[in-house]
Amino acid sequence: MTAQTKNIISVRGLVKAYGTFTVLHGIDLDIAEGEVVCVIGPSGSGKSTLIRCINHLEAFSPESTITVDGIRVQQGAALAKVRAEVGMVFQSFNLFPHMTVLKNVMLAPMRVRQTPEADAARKARELLARVGISEQAEKYPGQLSGGQQQRVAIARALAMEPRVLLFDEPTSALDPEMVGEVLDVMRHLAGTGVTMVVVTHEMGFARQVADRVIFMDGGKLIEMGTPTEIFDNPREERTRSFLRAVLNH
Amino acid sequence: MNLINTFFNLKVFLESLPQLLWGLVVTLEIGIVSIVAGLIGGLILAVARLYSPTFIKVLIRSYIDVFRSIPLLVLLIVVYYALPFVGIRLSPFLSAVTALSLVSAAYTAEIFRAGIEAIPHGQFEASAALGLSNRHTMVDVILPQAIRIVIPPLTNNCINVLKDTALASVVAMPDLLKQATQAQALAANPTPLIGAAVIYILLLWPMVAVVSRLEKHFSRGKR
Ligand SMILES: Nc1ncnc2c1ncn2[C@@H]1O[C@H](COP(=O)(O)OP(=O)(O)OP(=O)(O)O)[C@@H](O)[C@H]1O
Ligand SMILES: [Mg+2]
Numbered sequence: 001m002t003a004q005t006k007n008i009i010s011v012r013g014l015v016k017a018y019g020t021f022t023v024l025h026g027i028d029l030d031i032a033e034g035e036v037v038c039v040i041g042p043s044g045s046g047k048s049t050l051i052r053c054i055n056h057l058e059a060f061s062p063e064s065t066i067t068v069d070g071i072r073v074q075q076g077a078a079l080a081k082v083r084a085e086v087g088m089v090f091q092s093f094n095l096f097p098h099m100t101v102l103k104n105v106m107l108a109p110m111r112v113r114q115t116p117e118a119d120a121a122r123k124a125r126e127l128l129a130r131v132g133i134s135e136q137a138e139k140y141p142g143q144l145s146g147g148q149q150q151r152v153a154i155a156r157a158l159a160m161e162p163r164v165l166l167f168d169e170p171t172s173a174l175d176p177e178m179v180g181e182v183l184d185v186m187r188h189l190a191g192t193g194v195t196m197v198v199v200t201h202e203m204g205f206a207r208q209v210a211d212r213v214i215f216m217d218g219g220k221l222i223e224m225g226t227p228t229e230i231f232d233n234p235r236e237e238r239t240r241s242f243l244r245a246v247l248n249h
Numbered sequence: 250m251n252l253i254n255t256f257f258n259l260k261v262f263l264e265s266l267p268q269l270l271w272g273l274v275v276t277l278e279i280g281i282v283s284i285v286a287g288l289i290g291g292l293i294l295a296v297a298r299l300y301s302p303t304f305i306k307v308l309i310r311s312y313i314d315v316f317r318s319i320p321l322l323v324l325l326i327v328v329y330y331a332l333p334f335v336g337i338r339l340s341p342f343l344s345a346v347t348a349l350s351l352v353s354a355a356y357t358a359e360i361f362r363a364g365i366e367a368i369p370h371g372q373f374e375a376s377a378a379l380g381l382s383n384r385h386t387m388v389d390v391i392l393p394q395a396i397r398i399v400i401p402p403l404t405n406n407c408i409n410v411l412k413d414t415a416l417a418s419v420v421a422m423p424d425l426l427k428q429a430t431q432a433q434a435l436a437a438n439p440t441p442l443i444g445a446a447v448i449y450i451l452l453l454w455p456m457v458a459v460v461s462r463l464e465k466h467f468s469r470g471k472r
Pocket of ligand 1: 018023042044047050
């Protein structure tokens with residue numbers, strides 16, 4: 001990342017607690033426009049919580065600040081603006097089961113951006129073609145495989161033309177033979193200039209696609225660096241033992 | 250046969266039939282207005298309960314509990330005989346509709362709440378992440394899915410409201426039951442009462458059957 005690239009996401013002193021149980025212990029993080037950041041770490045380390053704070057699916061301590069494209073992330077009118085700029089892809093897809101694939105992709109642009117129906121449909125078909133499922137446009141999510149559903153979910157997020165895409169373990173719920181097709185779509189996206197924050201257990205993907213890898217443990221950001229730095233030359237013992245555990249099995 | 254002449258007297262029945270049918274019209278009027286008002290009220294209460302500040306939530310919770318606890322007959326009599334003492338004088342029709350709607354809204358609110366809560370949380374999260382407003386989340390995403398779940402209990406509630414319209418006869422509403430008792434007094438023969446009972450059954454049996462089918466259908470279909 002060059003020095004003049006501006007930060008699209010900026011997290012300062014992020015603290016998140018469930019009651020008395022603190023899940024995130026003061027995280028500072030800047031993400032540059034167009035950057036692809038992969039977040040790795042053991043289960044329960046707070047990876048999901050971190051990215052869910054970025055679009056305020058989780059409320060966080062009022063002393064913490066997160067800004068997206070200069071807009072402060074907090075409850076209120078500006079939140080809609082943030083969410084329109086930040087797309088999210090979930091582990092469990094969360095497609096709308098009562099709508100066709102096409103309608104799933106069309107809904108948000110029509111309702112949030114007031115895109116006319118014909119334009120929304122044209123755009124949706126383009127996106128479905130881009131993720132390789134144009135033939136399924138009239139089907140319902142339940143009729144698709146997991147990999148296809150996740151690609152629809154990516155198309156649905158892209159329909160809002162977000163500047164940032166958050167992925168929370170997008171391939172963890174998939175049968176192994178479908179992981180590749182989703183990662184391929186994501187790899188392709190990474191080249192389009194959209195900022196991506198990807199929580200993942202796919203170390204191969206992180207190594208190959210990430211500009212930067214973040215290792216979290218116990219609600220803290222333990223170490224971050226280029227894939228080479230993290231995977232080949234981790235400085236922290238916790239990073240080393242985590243990588244040993246996941247890469248050896 | 251004496252029994253047949255007493256309970257199934259064709260002549261008495263035919264004479265009272267127009268009166269019974271007028272009663273049926275009144276019963277349906279009370280029932281339909283109350284059902285619609287209860288549905289709208291219940292939906293508003295259920296959605297408001299989801300998005301309101303705690304204070305309003307507590308108020309709605311109390312409303313629902315109070316109106317599910319009070320016997321309908323008691324409420325009806327309070328509305329018709331007690332409210333005039335504070336200057337609120339409702340016609341028999343409005344009294345019946347008010348009492349029925351207030352109670353039906355409470356039950357309907359609970360039905361909608363259960364239906365909305367049955368929708369996976371991920372649907373709310375996906376909607377929020379896309380930037381949909383609360384209103385669009387409800388109208389486009391949540392309610393269309395919840396409706397499948399709530400149709401059997403809502404139909405059940407409609408049946409209950411239609412049955413409970415018979416209570417309106419105690420505030421001198423000329424509904425089906427009232428007409429039947431009057432016709433019975435006039436003819437000095439209980440056949441009109443039997444006729445009214447049969448009409449109630451003919452009206453409600455199909456709905457009861459539909460609920461059973463729906464319940465079987467949904468319990469087989471999902472989860
Ligand atoms: N709603 C909640 N209430 C209480 N604790 C929670 C809640 N959600 C998450 N936590 C706790 O917060 C911690 C961080 O959870 P989080 O889901 O962010 O971890 P993660 O790194 O994404 O883990 P995984 O790899 O299993 O998805 C965990 O200890 C979890 O038990
Ligand atoms: Mg997680």
